Amino acid sequence: MRHSFDPEFKGTTMLRTLTIAFALLAAPLPLAAQDDPLPSWNEGAAKTAILEFVAQTTAEGEASYVAPDDRLATFDQDGTLWVEQPLYGQGFFALDRLAKMAPDHPEWKDTEPFKSVLTGDHAAMAKFTEKDWMAIVAVTHAGMSTDDFETIVSDWLPTSKNPIFDAPVTELTYQPMHEVMDLLRTNGFQTWIVTGGGQEFVRAYANDVYGVPTQQVIGSSIATKYQMVDGKPVLMRDAKLFFNDNDDGKAIGINLFIGKRPQIAFGNTEGDKEMLQWTTAGDGLRLGFLLLHDDADREVAYGPANGLPDTKVGTFSEALMDSAEQNDWTVISMKNDWKTIFAKGVEKVK
Amino acid sequence: MRHSFDPEFKGTTMLRTLTIAFALLAAPLPLAAQDDPLPSWNEGAAKTAILEFVAQTTAEGEASYVAPDDRLATFDQDGTLWVEQPLYGQGFFALDRLAKMAPDHPEWKDTEPFKSVLTGDHAAMAKFTEKDWMAIVAVTHAGMSTDDFETIVSDWLPTSKNPIFDAPVTELTYQPMHEVMDLLRTNGFQTWIVTGGGQEFVRAYANDVYGVPTQQVIGSSIATKYQMVDGKPVLMRDAKLFFNDNDDGKAIGINLFIGKRPQIAFGNTEGDKEMLQWTTAGDGLRLGFLLLHDDADREVAYGPANGLPDTKVGTFSEALMDSAEQNDWTVISMKNDWKTIFAKGVEKVK
DSSP: OOOOHHHHHHHHHHHHHHHHHHHHHSSSOOOOOOOOOOOTTTTTTHHHHHHHHHHHHHHSSSSTTOOGGOEEEEEEBBBBTOOOSSOOOHHHHHHHHHHHHGGGGGGGGGGGHHHHHHHEEEHHHOOOOOOHHHHHHHHSSSSBBBBHHHHHHHHHHHHHHHTTBOOGGGGOHHHHHHHHHHHHHHHTEEEEEEEEEEEHHHOOOOOOOOSGGGGGEEEEEEEEEEEEEHHHHHHHEEEEHHHHHHHHHHHHHHHTTSSSSSSSEEOOOOOGGGHHHHHHHHSOOOEEEEEOOOOTTTSOOOBBGOOOOOSSOOOHHHHHHHHHHHHHHHHEEEHHSSSSSSSTTTOOEE | OOOOHHHHHHHHHHHHHHHHHHHHHHHHOOOOOOOSSOBBOSSSSHHHHHHHHHHHHHHHTTTTTOGGGGGGEOOOOBBTBBOOOOOOOHHHHHHHHHHHHGGGGGGGGSSTTHHHTTOHHHHHTTTHHHHHHHHHHHHSSEEEBBBHHHHHHHHHOOOOOOOOBBOOOOOOBBHHHHHHHHHHTTTOOOOEEEEEEEEHHHHHHHHHHOOOOOEEEEEEEEEEEEEEETTEEEEEEEEEEEEEEHHHHHHHHHHHHOOOSSEEEEOOOOGGHHHHHHHHHHSOOOOEEEEEOOOOTTTTTTGGGGGGGOOSSSSOOHHHHHHHHHHHHHEEHHHHHOOOOOOTOOOOOO
């Protein structure tokens, strides 16, 4: 048995080990070729554009470099981060809530738009006007405190069900978009959700589902009123639209809430056009992406860009496709660019 | 000459040195007793409350511990972070801007409220109604793009002058409040400005002056309109109030922009009462602070709490003092609690 050892060897080994440990602490881990940060993406123009964007905006000394304070990325939610067919997640919430409240409102049996909802008259519901939907929002989303609304939404989420996938709405998020958000955050970008949906609705789950804190969720909102109840302040939700975060509202909302232009933005419909215009009109390297739902097998194919079926929910028109071409926005094909669709491995049941 | 060495000793020393280096990298540097993070504060209840708040909210395992994501601090600006006498900084901007624009508006010579401003009729200006001020805001703050407005404000700031101190408005920030913001940020708190002043006005300098990025500035705002000009999108500022971030607006604004309650809030007037109520009604350890301007020698003494003179700008009423007592908010006495007032060492000239 040999008890002696070579001190030179011991010192060298220790030093080498610790030097590597220091390097790992001091600098982000360099990616080995096999460590693909976007494993759910097929090789192609969209994946390359995202990876090059990250490399170029974080390369100090380059003209394309973006200071950490200005690293801002914005994401539409419905149809961009999660499924929006056959109805927005918040639409399911409104309908479920209406059904739950119906016993206390017998008059709804004979009053539109409630009657059509409660009898499941989908043909009538498909023709609902904005006024009809606002009447539904008024009774399902207003008249309670902001704290109570958050509880109502949080309690509903695990009971929610999307009939196409027979799964709760929160399980219908896109794995490739999670990877993009993670990659951007790892590289110092703040990820913001800019949704036409209700700001407080989305905030109820944005942190758990997307890792986006409440203060990085911009959405449509109704007015709130400050009231003292039993000596404690509450904010009561009022049935009055305060801010419409769609179309030009997305650019206005980004300016209102962030005060700076994003460097990169992701959307999927006409309602995201102004967000992409506002983003990509900025100086330096700015990218816009539009997700095309062209995968009828794994998700739902709708458009009507590229001859896909027109739906009332989520419109990717030919005109939007033209805008994408004119502005050099990248169109992501769900069918071709995404290896995996869902973070939770759900599958279509009908 | 001795070439041999003790391998045990060498290894031990290296290991000890590197262990310390690792510990420093892994944990924040512990403060030695002499490293007072609030050197401009005299010992007293206010300083103790702030230091204990930071210790208690960051002590893992304690009931008072606050998760990093929820560490939010809000600060009023005028009269809390910088001087608000004899007029809000933004008031000086509006008056200077009006004077600069006057040659192109000869009709203002005979039209109120412009006439009183241009002739320097301070007696008439002291009686201006909200409608008068809105007329001034309409011509000085609207009708240009958001980008142009930012340039106008940025260009004006170094030329601005507060007559009491003969200094630009940006030099009139309070050193003790800078120290509080730094201390909170060092301990993982997001510092937000919640101002009754114009959101875009404050954003033009908030990062340079306070280290607060644009997306952490909540303020009053006017509506903006999305327009395409020469093929590029711009947001035009419209002479229409969109959000009034005063009084109950501060609680509403905090909910709208942040979506969570702050843990700690600082204000100085009636207009901050609801922000402090909303903050301190939350669960766990929540603190509210009100700055009392009681130092006539170094700044301006006004109130009328504690019998100080009543002014039209910044009201700390007896009723607000009563609220502070009922709610256990801490009143900061500028005279007694602050060793140093100004970050830039400015002094009164009149």
